[in-house]
Amino acid sequence: MNMSTRMIGSLATAAVATAVLATAAIAGTDVQSALLAQWRVDAGQEFSAARGRALFERRANDWSCSSCHTADPRATGRHVVTEKSIRPLAPASNPRRFTDRTKVEKWFRRNCNDVLNRDCTALEKGDVLTYLVSLK
């Protein structure tokens, strides 16, 4: 393989990677707006990134969302029990986040129960997602 063939190969790989990430980002945006629209109806009021952030960082009992996802959701998190790494939660640094509705609902259900010992309300989920997508 000569130099130009290799360069074309790298370019093609980069193009495919960009396309995949772009698709994930676009799909994500769709899923995010659909979820927000649905929760907006259930909540009956506008969402607030500031409220989302406060909830994200507030310890309910001993845990907060940031216990595992850290106070900067753009950073790699760490599971407080297993100490395993957790990929960033904010779509800005991980475009695959919030691209799958079922997965979003599943993990809100699970993690809200870990932190709050109950399900989150539509308002709480909307606030947190609004906060996470607002991070650049």
Next chain:
Amino acid sequence: MKAQMTTAAGNGTVASVRVWDVPVRVFHWLLVISFGAAYLLGDSERWRQIHVMFGYTVLGLIAFRILWGFVGTRYARFTSFLHGPRAALRYVGSLASRKPEHHVGHNPAGSWAVYAMLALGVATGLSGYLTLNEFGGDAVEELHEILANTWLVVVFVHVAGVIASSVAHRENLARAMLTGYKRGDGESIRASVSSPRRPIVGVLLASAVLIFWLGSLLIGGPTIIERSSQATMAQTAEDDDD
């Protein structure tokens, strides 16, 4: 043990016979605890280590049971309950009849439940292990949940079958899994007299599980305090979810 026998052994005589040895019973109830607890704790990150501990216990218990299916006592051996699907259907059909089929060991339908639960236990445990170590991503995680739910369905079918058989035969099969005794016929009664209980194997199995549980609880117990700045981190694996 003649003490439990209600009448003298002989052809056609109904009597209590020793069917389930100690290891089979210890295995059964430890599996109930392990699967039940792992299932209930499945969604929780707080109890993640304990869920995983019960998952490993399931795999260990089933490994033991498969071994015991070859070297255990008479009714513990797979060769004593190799029943075809037609036999299982015939057995289920006979439960509604005036004279339901009676089997001293596993009945044909129960045998299928046993094989299904052993297979589902292994598959659920392995898919859980893969999920924990992030092989296969969302698909394997999804599979793990489907397998666990399928297993739960089979558990309900198994319990329904135990109730149906107990009613049909007027014999408490759940209690038999505690005491080890079931109603026998002449041939099984003679076999039972010499059939060993293998209590030491049962105690060893129970001890191994208890030691594993104690060790796991000491290392990664459920008491979770916010640990903010412990820097050391061995794992490099990354996870989207938990």
